[in-house]
Amino acid sequence: MEAVVENTELTAGSAENTADANKERIAAVDFKMVTFSLAGKDYAIDIMKVKEIAKAGHFTYVPNTLPFVLGVYNLRGDIIPIVDLRLFFNIEVPERSKEDLENMLIVTVDEQPFGVVVDVIDKVVGIQQSTIQPPHPLFGDINIKYIYGVVESNDRLYVLLDIDRIFGVRGVAHTDETKSEESKFAVVHPHEEPAAAEPGETKAVSAPPAKQSRAASPQPQAVAPAAVKDPFEADFLFVKDSLQKLKSFYVNDINEAWVKRRFAEWQKERGDAVQLTNVQDAEAFLAPFYSTDTASFWSRQYADAVYKTLPENGAKQIVVWNPGSGKGYEAYSLACLLAKRYPESRVKIYAQDIDLLSVSNAPLLTVPAKFAEDWYAPYVVRSVSGEYVFSAEIKDTVMFEYHDCMHANTMPPVDIIFSRDVVSFLAPGTQETLFEDFDEKLKGNGIIILGENETLANMSAWSEKMVGSVVIYGKQ
Helix, strand or coil: CHHHHHHHHHHHHHHHHHHHHHHHHHHHCCEEEEEEEECCEEEEEEHHHEEEEEEECCCECCCCCCCCEEEEEEECCEEEEEEEHHHHCCCCCCCCCCCCCEEEEEEEECCEEEEEEECEEEEEEEECHHHCECCCHHHCCCCHHHEEEEEEECCEEEEEECHHHHCCCCCCCCCHHHHHHHCCCCCCCCCCCCCCCCCCCCCCCCCCHHHCCCCCCCCCCCCCCCCCCCHHHHHHHHHHHHHHHHHCCCCCCCCHHHHHHHHHHHHHHHCCCCCCCCHHHHHHHHHHHCCCCCCCCCCHHHHHHHHHHCCCCCCCEEEEEEECCCCCHHHHHHHHHHHHHCCCCEEEEEEEECCHHHHHHHHHCEECHHHHCCCCHHHEEECCCCCEEECHHHHHHEEEEECCCCCCCCCCCEEEEEECCCHHHCCHHHHHHHHHHHHHHEEEEEEEEECCCCCCCCCCCEEEEEECCEEEEEEC
């Protein structure tokens, strides 16, 4: 009996220790994630990004969207884009009938709700954030840049996805390696503030990149190169380096003339405080760089100016390439203008961007009344909600694509390349690749329009011509 009592006490003590350990483990939970499966593998998303879980089907098809965008869905009055995560990651999707309901995570990315379709939604798992390990290609069949980390819980290994990076949100924290990788991508209108309301409306699409941590911004050191004796040149070189570090803006032959003019103005404005010490300084310096009506609908005056540059072209099909299409203002404005200029031709615009949020939302763009009732009038209609939207003919003209300019393009030869204020934000190697693509894709009689403060005049392969207030480039 005595031995039995001792064992009972030992067992009771062990149970007490186990309970204490469980309490400590529960108390240490500081990160919760919603887990789900894709093709039988375990994945997870930070629970703070998940608004709710739902089952839905019968999505409304939106023409000219990417294959992984299933359409839009009316979620209690909110029209939200639906993205199939399996198609996005090139994972096989099981066959389903039209009546089947999809498992959806309703996520919020920069205040914009999205429906994300997955195979099976599992449960909420609590972990210690310190147990999250860095991502590794072996842990998933998806691109490592979309993985936040990997974590083990209850003998299951979860791949924790970076939902912000999947939807192309700028301003989130990444490693130096991923920042370096990102710098070579097609940065799309970096001055755009995704949360800013469309002109004439109050609907926000996403939060401003200015929300990123200023404290985390790289702080250039105010050290002039020893070999440079001219104070102007020394300060200019520092500003040049700071623009690259703070805004991924690369000063070279394409924009150097403007940067030097702007620097002279900057000296007058700032006196001795010419150095760019933070992101706000860099943004203030670059504020005058951006072209007329960039990241907005076009005024009649600017539309007329671009119209005058469009050459005679009797082709049955006019092909346009719009890299860095942003939220779609430029692509749709071009579509309207080209419909007016070439009424007998079939126009096709390839509008490309690496910002998934912008690409997904672009087909849903509404037109404020002050624009819809101006020169856009023949190309818009009223929706059932009373908002102005582009007509089906105009929407069919534009193909929005999630595409990085570093990758191969399969589009046919193009008549027009419209790429304003984009090239300057690409690393030199990427610029070179892009210009090779320009040379390969542009027809002999085609034209290129860059930003108002960008130039190809220093490149022997291109001719320059001023048409009214707009500069166009063509092949020599």
